[in-house]
Amino acid sequence: MIARQFIEAIPHSRELGMQLDEIGGGYAVVSMPWDARFVGDPKTGVIHGGAVSALMDTCCGAAVISAEKTPGVTATLDLRIDYMRPATPGQRIVARATCYHVTRSVAFVRAVAHDDDAETPVASAAGAFTAGAGEDRRPSTEALS
């Protein structure tokens, strides 16, 4: 129930068909189905790295907000993704993220993604997210002038 609300609240994650499978205590599992619209290499049908990035980012963010001492919102400060192998076309991609350290203002996260072969990761991620009030992350009006 809460899981569905989480994805419903993030338009882009909903568009990508993401599903929150597990969340709590700084750990989250988010998965995404294979979809022809998200293909990056038409010859092989492999999903674009960008869609995997969106999955990783969503999963890492979920892990952060579920961690103790973090507010219910967060923003990505930086995210590095390593692509180990192409995800097998037609298979779901499952991301698992752990928020392994939280300071007053920063949450550190690691994530791994795999397809049906859970033993061999498709990609891994490491990132830093905001964990404070994050005043300076709100869109400023200065750009309007």
Add this chain to the structure above:
Amino acid sequence: MKRPEPVQVIKQRRDTALARLVSGVPYIAWLGIEFERKGDELTATLPFTDKLVGNPMLPAIHGGVTAAFLESTATMELAWQMLWAEVESKQLDPEQITAETMPRLPKTIDFTVDYLRAGLPRDAYARARVVRSGRRYASVQVEAWQDNRDKLFAAATGHFLMPARDD
């Protein structure tokens, strides 16, 4: 003396090659990314749409969209530079580039995005710079901005595996 080719012919050859290359990637079309060309320089545009939103309260563009936009810009820049000489020398006929015959695109090894400010609900722009491109590996930097060119909202660096060029 040989007469130079009419400018329209050259432009059309380049634009066709670019359009074929870009339209060959379904995910780029789904996100709505467009590429504009001036000479060999590319600028990517991501027109804002509601499906790109990550935080509806602000609202702000999803971090994953930003990453995908920058990665697509980097990949296209590399692929474009790879094909440029062949298009110019007419070794490659742009009309022959189809989903089946499309040259293999560079594969991302790793990609790191710095989120410098929230992505506003407006169009975003990006340009990539190939820092180093060898036979097997390439290193690319990308900058993305919205209203002001000097105020980047994201920057990225990535490494790519170049496709074998014997196919």
